[in-house]
Amino acid sequence: MAKLVFGMNQSLDGYVDHEAFAPDPALFRHWIEQVRGLTGSVYGRPMYEVMRYWDEDRSEWTPELREFATAWRSQPKWVVSSTLQSVGPNATLVEGGLAEMIRDLKARLAGEIAVSGPDLARSLSDLGLIDEYRLYIHPVVLGHGKPFFAGPRPPLRLVASDLIGEEAIRLTYVPA
Numbered sequence: 127m128a129k130l131v132f133g134m135n136q137s138l139d140g141y142v143d144h145e146a147f148a149p150d151p152a153l154f155r156h157w158i159e160q161v162r163g164l165t166g167s168v169y170g171r172p173m174y175e176v177m178r179y180w181d182e183d184r185s186e187w188t189p190e191l192r193e194f195a196t197a198w199r200s201q202p203k204w205v206v207s208s209t210l211q212s213v214g215p216n217a218t219l220v221e222g223g224l225a226e227m228i229r230d231l232k233a234r235l236a237g238e239i240a241v242s243g244p245d246l247a248r249s250l251s252d253l254g255l256i257d258e259y260r261l262y263i264h265p266v267v268l269g270h271g272k273p274f275f276a277g278p279r280p281p282l283r284l285v286a287s288d289l290i291g292e293e294a295i296r297l298t299y300v301p302a
Contacts, residue, residue, distance in 0.1 A: 128165055128232045130250065132241040133260030134274060135294070141271035142244060144176060147264050151190070152291030158194045165237035166202035168220075168228065168250075173243030174205045174213070181214050204231070206246055225253050248276035256280075259299040262290065 134142045135149060149157060169177065180195040187195070203217040206224055213219045220227055228250065231239060241247050241256060250256050259282060261274060282299035290296050 128235040128237055128239050129257040130168075130228065130232060130241055130255055131238050131258045131260060132247040132250070132256050133160075133258075133262065133296075134242075134244070135262045135264060136274045137264060137266045137268040137271075139267050139269060140273050140275070141268040142274050143268060143271045146268055146271070147266045149262075150291040150293055153262070153294045154190060154194070156290050158190065158197055161194065161201065161240075162197040163238070164201050165235050165239050166204065166231070167240040167242050168204045168206065168231075168246065170243035170246030171205065171207035171210055172245070174203070174207070174210075174217075177242065178214060224249065225255065228253075228255050244272055244274055244276040251280050252277070254301070257300065261297045261299070263295045263297065265293055 135144070135147070135153075136142050137147070148154075177198065180198045183192065183195065199216060201216065203213070204220050204227065205213045205217050206220045208221055210219060232255070241250055247256065281302035283302040284297060285300050286296075286298040288296050
């Protein structure tokens with residue numbers, strides 16, 4: 127049975143913003159390995175549109191960026207949206223039946239399935255379908271933006287904490 131995991135980089139004050147701060151090389155290596163090891167990812171439309179950046183090679187990319195793109199492209203993706211008409215390579219558009227689709231994926235697949243996007247994570251949290259939350263805390267205060275928890279924080283129990291790279295602390299929680 128697959129495990130559904132929601133994890134993102136966030137500021138000290140709880141906001142996610144992929145442009146406000148970036149992972150150091152050790153944390154980026156961690157993300158490459160994390161993505162490489164996934165069974166797949168479930169995206170909400172906004173986060174999927176951000177991640178489409180990785181669909182095509184860019185001349186300015188470093189070898190590490192190319193490595194991340196290769197890992198991202200190779201994994202199956204399920205994109206939850208009622209407004210998109212189509213999705214890119216290795217992706218399936220999901221327009222309804224979210225709970226049933228997630229339960230089916232968890233039942234028939236093994237490994238980890240990443241949840242990408244705070245709004246989607248809120249919907250899946252409300253349905254009791256997220257098995258683990260990973261908060262990658264960076265020493266940055268944004269004061270505004272999209273919060274990691276798009277709604278009330280569900281009851282959680284801390285199961286692990288570790289330093290990744292020189293600045294990020296990963297806190298791992300499971301539903302309480």
